[in-house]
Amino acid sequence: xxxxxxxxxxxxxFIMGIAFALxxxxxxxxxxxxxxxxxxxxxxxxxxxxxxxVASLFHVHAVKIKRQVPGWGYSFVLYxxxxxxxxxxxxxxxxxxxDGAQTAFGWLYDYMMVPLQGTMFSILAFFIASAAYRAFRxxxxxxxxxxxxxxxxxxxRVPLGQFLLPWTWDVTQWLxxxxxxxxxxxxxxxxxxxxxxxxxxxxxxxxRSYLGGGKEQ
Amino acid sequence: MKAFARRMIGIDRxxxxxxxAAATLxxxxxxxxxxxxxxxxxxxxxxxIEKLPERSVFLISFDFDPSSKPELEPQAVALLRHAFRKNLxxxxxxxxxxxxxxxxxxxxxxxxxxxxxxxxxxxFLGWSPGGGALIxxxxxxxxxxxxxxxxxxxxxxxxxxxxxxxxxxxxYMISLAAGSSGIEMWYVFGKDxxxxxxxxxxxxxxxxxxxxxxxxxxxxxxxxxxxxxxxYETLIGRKGMAVAGMDAQSATHFxxxxxxxxxxxxxxxxxxxxxxxx
Numbered sequence: 001x002x003x004x005x006x007x008x009x010x011x012x013x014f015i016m017g018i019a020f021a022l023x024x025x026x027x028x029x030x031x032x033x034x035x036x037x038x039x040x041x042x043x044x045x046x047x048x049x050x051x052x053x054v055a056s057l058f059h060v061h062a063v064k065i066k067r068q069v070p071g072w073g074y075s076f077v078l079y080x081x082x083x084x085x086x087x088x089x090x091x092x093x094x095x096x097x098x099d100g101a102q103t104a105f106g107w108l109y110d111y112m113m114v115p116l117q118g119t120m121f122s123i124l125a126f127f128i129a130s131a132a133y134r135a136f137r138x139x140x141x142x143x144x145x146x147x148x149x150x151x152x153x154x155x156x157r158v159p160l161g162q163f164l165l166p167w168t169w170d171v172t173q174w175l176x177x178x179x180x181x182x183x184x185x186x187x188x189x190x191x192x193x194x195x196x197x198x199x200x201x202x203x204x205x206x207x208r209s210y211l212g213g214g215k216e217q
Numbered sequence: 218m219k220a221f222a223r224r225m226i227g228i229d230r231x232x233x234x235x236x237x238a239a240a241t242l243x244x245x246x247x248x249x250x251x252x253x254x255x256x257x258x259x260x261x262x263x264x265x266i267e268k269l270p271e272r273s274v275f276l277i278s279f280d281f282d283p284s285s286k287p288e289l290e291p292q293a294v295a296l297l298r299h300a301f302r303k304n305l306x307x308x309x310x311x312x313x314x315x316x317x318x319x320x321x322x323x324x325x326x327x328x329x330x331x332x333x334x335x336x337x338x339x340x341f342l343g344w345s346p347g348g349g350a351l352i353x354x355x356x357x358x359x360x361x362x363x364x365x366x367x368x369x370x371x372x373x374x375x376x377x378x379x380x381x382x383x384x385x386x387x388x389y390m391i392s393l394a395a396g397s398s399g400i401e402m403w404y405v406f407g408k409d410x411x412x413x414x415x416x417x418x419x420x421x422x423x424x425x426x427x428x429x430x431x432x433x434x435x436x437x438x439x440x441x442x443x444x445x446x447x448x449y450e451t452l453i454g455r456k457g458m459a460v461a462g463m464d465a466q467s468a469t470h471f472x473x474x475x476x477x478x479x480x481x482x483x484x485x486x487x488x489x490x491x492x493x494x495x
Binding site (some may be wrong): 024032035036039040042045046047049050096104109110113114115116117118120121125126128129130132133134136137138147150151154155157158159160161162163169170173176177180182184185188 | 226230233234236237238241249251252253254256257282283285286287314315318319321322345346347348349350351353354356357361362411421425426428429431432442444463464466467468469470471472473474476477478479480481484485
């Protein structure tokens with residue numbers, strides 16, 4: 001069994017990792033055919049990952065309801081929401097509109113999901129304003145630079161700021177295109193180097209935590 | 218003075234909430250309509266679409282869900298209006314399952330304005346799982362990745378897709394993204410291999426993170442947040458939701474700046490107080 005649990009996945013990872021890293025540089029029809037097939041496999045596996053996510057969500061909230069942990073009522077609402085949506089979805093065959101008329105599933109999307117998600121996100125504006133008032137203080141030199149840059153960008157990104165202080169537009173453009181780009185690029189290069197290193201470790205079988213399990217790994 | 222500063226620094230947050238609510242609502246009721254300046258990164262997207270010949274293939278990926286609707290829907294509407302006005306063939310899709318209905322609604326509304334026909338002038342492919350794998354699949358064969366569109370019509374013989382085999386046949390592509398499944402993914406798995414020109418549209422929060430891609434030419438333009446959408450509406454000469462919302466955004470930014478400045482004034486007033494936490 002150790003072969004199926006350990007050696008086989010490692011061998012598959014090594015062969016597929018090397019093959020498809022090389023595939024990128026070989027535009028031969030056989031290589032193109034291989035990537036076409038494999039991309040289809042990946043799509044199918046992604047579909048299963050979605051199912052796995054839903055199953056995991058069910059499990060986590062079932063445990064909360066069973067143990068009646070604080071806030072278990074919300075888990076119950078989640079269950080209710082999922083079941084109603086699934087039932088309505090199956091009943092309407094997943095269609096949001098039939099002959100131009102909205103189905104119950106479409107109604108749930110337009111009048112439940114869209115406003116709820118919109119509300120969640122818009123509440124952020126209020127909390128950000130409150131947090132900015134309490135936390136955005138010039139406590140140090142670095143904090144002062146951040147504060148000044150933030151105020152300039154906030155002014156430069158809206159018509160009222162551009163009208164009151166026209167120079168903020170140019171300074172904002174410079175901050176975004178030069179300072180911000182330079183720092184972001186450095187972060188991106190660092191993250192990319194890390195990703196390459198991790199990928200190599202996985203392909204070569206050095207990093208094995210994705211196999212799961214405990215001591216026997 | 219110090220007592221006042223101490224009281225103000227611990228102000229009830231509900232007062233701040235009220236100020237933000239007023240700053241958002243009042244300009245919507247009584248707009249002051251300040252002019253919108255257009256940035257080079259938004260102009261680059263507009264210019265590229267403007268230069269495309271009629272019936273060119275324009276792919277738009279709605280990589281967002283309803284939580285980012287206020288920022289990204291105006292961008293989508295402005296881009297679709299421009300594309301339909303230019304008589305481009307428009308292909309739509311999404312990587313975000315929860316954004317499918319929203320994207321289809323935006324497509325249908327914009328297409329109806331210009332009398333465009335589904336299947337002939339535009340197609341909405343809908344959602345399919347895979348993220349990067351889906352992009353690779355589209356790059357190899359569009360019809361294997363999407364055998365049918367959102368309304369379950371087979372894609373293979375659609376007039377709008379005539380001559381389109383894969384992503385190499387796309388003339389211009391834009392991803393309107395609210396997160397990781399978006400512009401970076403389209404560049405890494407799509408543009409880099411299948412060699413099509415692309416741009417990005419993003420929420421105000423993630424737009425600054427995309428400037429390195431813009432500066433290096435990996436994307437040729439960037440529409441950032443509601444401001445970017447308002448700039449695009451100004452360029453196409455059809456003011457809509459974004460221009461209307463910019464007054465509210467202006468006022469809200471202004472209120473936050475005033476609050477931050479006041480907070481710092483109170484902070485410096487109290488900073489000399491030894492032993493008392495500010």
